Amino acid sequence: MADFDLAGRVAMVTGASRGIGRGIALELARAGASVAVTARRVGDLAGTVREIEAAGSRALAVVLEVRDRASIRAAADAVGAALGPVDVLVNNAGVQRLRHALDVTEEDWDFVLDTNLRGLFFCCQEIGRRMVERGRGKIVNVSSAAGMIPSAERAAYASSKAAVLMLTRVLAVEWAARGVTVNAVAPTFVETELAAQTLDRPGAREATLARIPLRRLATVEDVAAAVRYLASPAADYLTGTTIGVDGGLVMR
Ligand SMILES: NC(=O)c1ccc[n+]([C@@H]2O[C@H](COP(=O)([O-])OP(=O)(O)OC[C@H]3O[C@@H](n4cnc5c(N)ncnc54)[C@H](OP(=O)(O)O)[C@@H]3O)[C@@H](O)[C@H]2O)c1
Numbered sequence: 001m002a003d004f005d006l007a008g009r010v011a012m013v014t015g016a017s018r019g020i021g022r023g024i025a026l027e028l029a030r031a032g033a034s035v036a037v038t039a040r041r042v043g044d045l046a047g048t049v050r051e052i053e054a055a056g057s058r059a060l061a062v063v064l065e066v067r068d069r070a071s072i073r074a075a076a077d078a079v080g081a082a083l084g085p086v087d088v089l090v091n092n093a094g095v096q097r098l099r100h101a102l103d104v105t106e107e108d109w110d111f112v113l114d115t116n117l118r119g120l121f122f123c124c125q126e127i128g129r130r131m132v133e134r135g136r137g138k139i140v141n142v143s144s145a146a147g148m149i150p151s152a153e154r155a156a157y158a159s160s161k162a163a164v165l166m167l168t169r170v171l172a173v174e175w176a177a178r179g180v181t182v183n184a185v186a187p188t189f190v191e192t193e194l195a196a197q198t199l200d201r202p203g204a205r206e207a208t209l210a211r212i213p214l215r216r217l218a219t220v221e222d223v224a225a226a227v228r229y230l231a232s233p234a235a236d237y238l239t240g241t242t243i244g245v246d247g248g249l250v251m252r
Pocket residue numbers: 014015016017018019020021038039040041042044064065066067092093094095115119142143144145186187188189190191192193194195
């Protein structure tokens with residue numbers, strides 16, 4: 001029988017104070033995992049912690065700035081000391097700045113790439129090193145349909161998300177023999193603060209829905225379900241793959 005249970009496992013989710021990360025953290029808790037939730041503003045994690053504890057699991061709020069390697073190391077140490085070694089790492093923290101390519105500044109580019117790609121890589125490296133030493137672990141990276149389909153105003157964002165898909169595959173190849181799987185999810189629009197930058201523009205919501213074969217946006221729960229699967233024993237034989245949580249958008 002397929003095993004989607006995470007009882008006894010320790011999960012760490014970046015960007016878990018709101019939106020998709022919060023939903024992922026809650027779903028992993030419902031699956032039985034103890035969950036370390038992280039964000040830059042640690043005070044914003046209180047709601048996620050409450051929800052996890054209400055679901056009957058252990059929660060730990062840890063401050064983490066993914067652009068700072070010392071912060072990543074300190075967060076990994078704090079989680080290890082309080083909950084034990086991380087079995088599941090979900091790299092969800094991400095940012096977007098909508099800009100026409102001609103207007104992108106160096107600061108825009110660095111902000112987006114340093115968070116979405118560099119930060120994600122060094123989280124993989126820090127936690128991945130510990131997983132490799134133990135000979136087990138699962139990493140799930142949150143990419144985006146924007147990393148597969150070109151769309152205007154996303155030079156930095158789409159580049160970062162496409163790179164995450166390749167990075168996922170490179171790490172999967174390197175760590176497969178060490179007991180660590182690395183997979184990704186690539187959602188289409190989910191109603192969050194990040195997506196509101198696009199969806200709140202006049203006509204944008206209708207135009208987006210018209211392109212999605214299933215004719216609705218993704219929900220936080222749709223994404224969290226795919227992450228739970230990739231984090232669970234049921235997905236032991238998957239590595240280097242991407243689940244498109246996109247209502248059929250990318251197949252078109
Ligand atoms: N929403 C969508 O339509 C959509 C679609 C496809 C993919 N995605 C991806 O899904 C992920 C989550 O998106 P979302 O829509 O849920 O975003 P969101 O609502 O803006 O939440 C972003 C989370 O990341 C944290 N964060 C941002 N910068 C950080 C940093 N430098 N270090 C550590 N944590 C940081 C934020 O907390 P703090 O600000 O306190 O740090 C927050 O918890 C992102 O990777 C995004 O690209 C979103």
